Amino acid sequence: MPTEKNPEYYRQLLSRWQQRTCTPDEAQELMGYLQQHDGDRTLLSELQAAFRQVKPEGGTPDAGEYGSRVREKLLQRIQAPSAAAPVRKLNKGIIRYTAAAALLAGLLLTAVWLLKRQAHLPPEMAMVKTMPVVTKGAGNKTVLTLANGEKIELDSAGIQQLMQGNSAVTNKDGQLIYEKTGSGAQSMVYNTLSTAAEQMYPLVLSDGSRIWLNAASTVRFPVTFSHQERAVELSGEAYFEIAPDARRPFRIKVGQMTVDVLGTDFNINAYPDEASINTTLVQGAVRVNSGDNSLQLAPGEQSQVKANGNIRKVADVNVSEIVAWKSGYFQFDNTDITSVMRQFSHWYNIEVVYEGKVKPRKFFGMISRGSSLANVLKMLQANDVTFRLEGKQLVIKGE
Incomplete structure (x- = not known):
């Protein structure tokens, strides 16, 4: 030195x-x-x-x-x-x-990181080795449902191809790609992509827009977009990179909420167990609509739409924490235990139950989504979280 x-x-x-x-x-x-x-x-x-x-x-x-x-x-x-x-x-x-x-x-x-902060102690950090990031859980398959109801299980390691109208559909290297091959008129045909636990699947739409679909999520989309608009429907969570097209605005429908955009990058978290539907803008501009309410976001801002349709804007959110899942990580920055456990429940397909009054605590750091549930539970235990696992139910014990 x-x-x-x-x-x-x-x-x-x-x-x-x-x-x-x-x-x-x-x-x-x-x-x-x-x-x-x-x-x-x-x-x-x-x-x-x-x-x-x-x-x-x-x-x-x-x-x-x-x-x-x-x-x-x-x-x-x-x-x-x-x-x-x-x-x-x-x-x-x-x-x-x-x-x-x-x-x-x-x-x-x-490395895998899980940190805990207490009022009377400096930050504490535990380091645990992990396996490489994976996007497919054992025995689980991403499923593409065609317009006629046929279901195709997608294999990230194999190559699958089919033709639908004027579009060629290719599944290669863990990515589903739609490519327009003709210019003739075509009726609107919709497909649906669904992921299971411990899965994340990228999708390229016929206009070149990209969608990363998080675990336990579904997106419904047209094989080829119309000349008037581009629209998809989402449940769960997805990250969007929308190809610019001033003539055809892009619209994402989530229940009664819609997000309108010309060309931008953003994340939508619409899992049913979340308190609100959260749209976080990475770059560009989007407009979020809910009933008679509407607001426009700037980069780094987030909209939160409650079940009653009320909408609010939150400025200066931690964008990297919100979109870390796209790169194969859980990232926590002063995150409360209930938010942490919701993310784990979506990815590992477990039900989280709280028993008694759970001690408030905050978490900091990053964890690879390639970590097994067993390793994640060991890290929770090392950070003084008391629990028991009963089948697919994780019981967090309080005082």
Whole structure:
């Protein structure tokens, strides 16, 4: 380790990491500083704030030669910490500054994180190794239902093709693609794509728009769009990247709510057990309509539509946390236990029941959706969550 600099130097390193300009050696130097200076809560807080701003896809230095070298150096330090970098224990929690440094380096594809914050303790972090991200649960299939009622089970590893009117439909490499092959008039024909637990499936529509369908979700869409409008229907959760077309606005229908857009990226969470239908805008602009109420969103804003049709806007939401599922992660940033458990219930197809008064707590960090339910439950247990699993029912025990 080079001669130690003052804290301002390490803040500059942190800033350079955020700008993707620091070298692997400098990232390792910052990690060593955090390991040896557990009292520097201010810098650690800045590190956590930087982590919350990292996008789950394309927003970390985890690509190409640079990312590989960073990953290799930091994994060496994580797997074999030096004697000069001890792990400190606080009650039942463990603070690992090697783990904090892994977050710094953007090692979101090599570790699983679950953190707990308590009022009288600094943040506690547990690191657990995980399997690679998967998007298909054992025995589960994504199902494409054709207009005539025929159901086709989609295999992410195989290639399936069929023709529907003027469109060629191809299922290849875990992606369902619709491509318009003719220009003649055609009646509106609708297909439906449905996912089961532990599944996420991408869909490319005939206009080039892309939809990522989360677990236990359904989207109904036309094989080929009309010349007047583009419209689909959603239940569950999906991320949308809409191809621009000023002549044909795109509309997503969710129950009595609609979202109108010309070309933009956004997420809609409409699971039945959520308190509201949440539309979060990543870029572009959308208009959310519910009954006589309507509002327009700017990037980073979210609309929340209640069951009674009331709609409200929330500014400056954590977009990366909301769309992390698209990149194969659960991401938590000061997230309450009920919200955490709803996400687990959707993905692992379990029913969550609360027994007694459950202690309020917040969670921070990221977990690969490739983790088994057993591993996730071990992490909950390590963070003082008491529970029992009875078949497909997870009982969270309170006081």
